[in-house]
Amino acid sequence: MTQLTSRPTALVVETNYLVASVFEAPLVAAGYRVMIATNPEEAFELLDREDIRLALIDFRLQHGEPNGLVARLSRSGVPFIFCTAASADEVLEHFPDARVMAKPFSDEALLQAVTELVQTAGISANKPS
Template identity: 30%
Template sequence: MSELNGLRLLVVEDESHVAMLVEDMLADMGCDVVASAARVSEALKLIEATDIDAAVLDVNVAGEKVFPVAERLRDRKIPFIFATGYGAEGVREDFRAYPVIPKPFPQSQLQKVLMKAVERW
């Protein structure tokens, strides 16, 4: 049984195959992906309308940076991690203290980084 069992998550990822892979990994960890967004505007609406415990954010979502979503999550004190092919350098300076997982990543690394994010809140 995962320590993340029952955690309600938002996944923000514009590539459908990557989103499905991440969702499957999270489900294997016992998480419940309650919402998924392929656009920043959609993610912002979901944060307001959906009860979530944490989020996994791609940095570049359909050509738009995800930082407005990160700001909203930070304001609401909802933990999140960045999943990006750009590495920590792709994260805006004021978010560099937040966990970043480089793509591609194995499930074990996703679990470790997500647990770190949830524990810090």
């Protein structure tokens, strides 16, 4: 049975699938559609074929390469949050304007951060026609 949702599709990019499922469960329960990638290449494939509206990414996956994931998300206008065990200072050293969420986090904190991202970025469930 397909679940219809009024929430946007989120991309979770996390090397550990079990950790990614920790992101996925509360997002799905809140009505988001979630796609999981365990490396940047999988993320690129999902960005090519899915209507990704926001992303939650592990900072350790990339550090700003010109053709990297953050560059691709930025070019595509997909806002993102770094969910990481790295310090906020380390992340902000590479990405001064980034949103950072420290691991571990509660389901409530994750949903609050995603809700704020959706609201401030003006993200809707569907691309404008």
